[in-house]
Amino acid sequence: MPQAQDPFADFSDKQLFSEDFARKEDANDPLSKLRNEFIIPTKGDLKHPGYGPAPTSGSADRNDTAQSDDAEEAIYFCGNSLGLQPKRTREYIHKYLDTWSSKGVFGHFKELENGHPPWLNMDDAMKDQTSKLVGALPEEVVVMETLTANLHFLMASFYKPTATRYKIIIEGKAFPSDHYAALSQLAHHNLPPDALVTITPPNPDSPYLSDEHILSVISQHAASTALVLLPGIQFYSGQYFDIKLITHHCHLNDITIGWDLAHAVGNVPVKLHEWNVDFAAWCNYKYMNGGPGVIGGLFVHERHGKVESSKAANGDDQLNYRPRLSGWWGGDKGSRFRMENQFVPIPGASGFQVSNPSALDLTAVKASLDIFALTDIDSLRARSLRLTRYLERLLLSWPADTRPYRLLTPSNPDERGAQISVLLNPGLLDSVQANIESNGVVVDERKPDVLRVAPAPLYNSFWDIYRFYKIFKSACEQALASSKKS
Numbered sequence: 001m002p003q004a005q006d007p008f009a010d011f012s013d014k015q016l017f018s019e020d021f022a023r024k025e026d027a028n029d030p031l032s033k034l035r036n037e038f039i040i041p042t043k044g045d046l047k048h049p050g051y052g053p054a055p056t057s058g059s060a061d062r063n064d065t066a067q068s069d070d071a072e073e074a075i076y077f078c079g080n081s082l083g084l085q086p087k088r089t090r091e092y093i094h095k096y097l098d099t100w101s102s103k104g105v106f107g108h109f110k111e112l113e114n115g116h117p118p119w120l121n122m123d124d125a126m127k128d129q130t131s132k133l134v135g136a137l138p139e140e141v142v143v144m145e146t147l148t149a150n151l152h153f154l155m156a157s158f159y160k161p162t163a164t165r166y167k168i169i170i171e172g173k174a175f176p177s178d179h180y181a182a183l184s185q186l187a188h189h190n191l192p193p194d195a196l197v198t199i200t201p202p203n204p205d206s207p208y209l210s211d212e213h214i215l216s217v218i219s220q221h222a223a224s225t226a227l228v229l230l231p232g233i234q235f236y237s238g239q240y241f242d243i244k245l246i247t248h249h250c251h252l253n254d255i256t257i258g259w260d261l262a263h264a265v266g267n268v269p270v271k272l273h274e275w276n277v278d279f280a281a282w283c284n285y286k287y288m289n290g291g292p293g294v295i296g297g298l299f300v301h302e303r304h305g306k307v308e309s310s311k312a313a314n315g316d317d318q319l320n321y322r323p324r325l326s327g328w329w330g331g332d333k334g335s336r337f338r339m340e341n342q343f344v345p346i347p348g349a350s351g352f353q354v355s356n357p358s359a360l361d362l363t364a365v366k367a368s369l370d371i372f373a374l375t376d377i378d379s380l381r382a383r384s385l386r387l388t389r390y391l392e393r394l395l396l397s398w399p400a401d402t403r404p405y406r407l408l409t410p411s412n413p414d415e416r417g418a419q420i421s422v423l424l425n426p427g428l429l430d431s432v433q434a435n436i437e438s439n440g441v442v443v444d445e446r447k448p449d450v451l452r453v454a455p456a457p458l459y460n461s462f463w464d465i466y467r468f469y470k471i472f473k474s475a476c477e478q479a480l481a482s483s484k485k486s
Contacts, residue, residue: 021462043074079455084456086368089364129370142298152184159226229260236408238408258281262282266377272301281297290368307344330353384456391469392420422453425449432479
């Protein structure tokens with residue numbers, strides 16, 4: 001991919017590493033206001049041993065400085081694992097609970113003043129905004145189940161091995177659950193584990209996978225491959241794969257391709273319909289801020305979701321549609337409650353639904369979708385590019401010859417999302433992680449030496465990044481000093 005223009009090329013490291021610069025960037029960015037839509041934990045909240053916010057009243061044996069520090073907002077760079085809670089979530093869930101308590105089963109059907117859509121129609125009500133986030137037609141998406149469950153449902157429909165084409169190709173360092181899902185699909189078809197082909201980096205010291213390398217592995221196994229399943233963004237390195245290019249290459253080789261978009265949805269723009277992707281699945285608790293383990297989503301291209309009628313050889317009418325693991329919620333709403341035991345799928349992705357979705361989960365996801373509706377994914381992407389470039393510049397301001405870490409995430413902004421993975425020198429991770437956590441920084445680790453730092457564009461700020469680097473640099477210096485003493 002071509003290198004995107006550096007928005008801070010004209011600034012020195014000294015200019016960037018200043019409180020004034022960070023404050024001005026936030027003040028000049030109209031999307032900074034979206035931060036107010038979220039509950040940002042304080043440092044005191046993170047330390048508090050109980051659930052809920054930390055008590056606001058300070059104890060007599062604590063000085064004013066300590067109490068003031070506890071009141072400061074934490075630096076939360078873990079949206080790649082679990083997004084922060086929207087302020088709307090509590091309000092929306094209260095409406096859901098009030099509907100359930102006052103209407104009971106009628107909550108499924110009744111249109112209520114100032115309420116949310118009836119539970120029966122909530123999944124449909126969320127299609128429009130969801131489709132905008134993934135570049136799809138509304139009928140190509142549905143909010144349902146959870147990520148790995150959706151991958152299984154989709155592979156049950158799209159993975160059709162034959163005697164000659166039976167392999168599944170995945171990325172070698174894909175999230176473990178994707179490995180488990182692919183291997184269990186092979187086992188389900190009585191195929192050996194070696195039918196799983198993994199794309200691994202040619203350089204063992206770098207997780208980077210070039211487009212050329214990915215395409216070459218696919219080409220090498222094309223004649224015997226039935227399915228390719230790749231992540232839109234690699235969870236460990238944060239690399240953003242070229243979905244359009246790889247999908248096109250698979251189709252030229254007559255291979256079905258699906259995408260795990262867990263780290264891509266709500267993070268980077270994708271155009272699933274235009275890029276002709278066969279299917280995709282994602283979770284809604286990372287950049288989508290729906291809450292831990294909340295309901296996920298999936299995409300099925302319109303060409304695979306058609307439901308057509310024809311005449312059978314005996315003259316009877318018959319329905320033709322892609323086989324899938326069927327359930328009653330994927331059936332036509334007009335006949336769903338007739339209990340006739342004749343499955344007539346809803347055209348499009350909704351026909352892949354199985355059980356009725358949790359209205360509580362849908363309510364939580366809707367709270368976040370309504371925040372996304374205040375902007376668009378392209379605007380968020382532009383903000384994200386500036387945030388991650390600012391973070392990268394600060395991280396690289398440490399002189400290379402003494403820097404105790406290196407960056408695993410591609411330097412080309414077009415090849416990454418809102419995450420930069422930092423590989424620390426061996427033996428530093430535990431000390432650095434403990435230090436920054438004690439100073440109100442939340443990032444996640446990948447043993448043995450990686451910190452994943454992910455400034456989410458909906459709620460993170462340049463001020464967050466400025467504060468983070470000061471704390472992170474100090475933690476590294478202390479860890480280095482301790483290692484020299486020992």
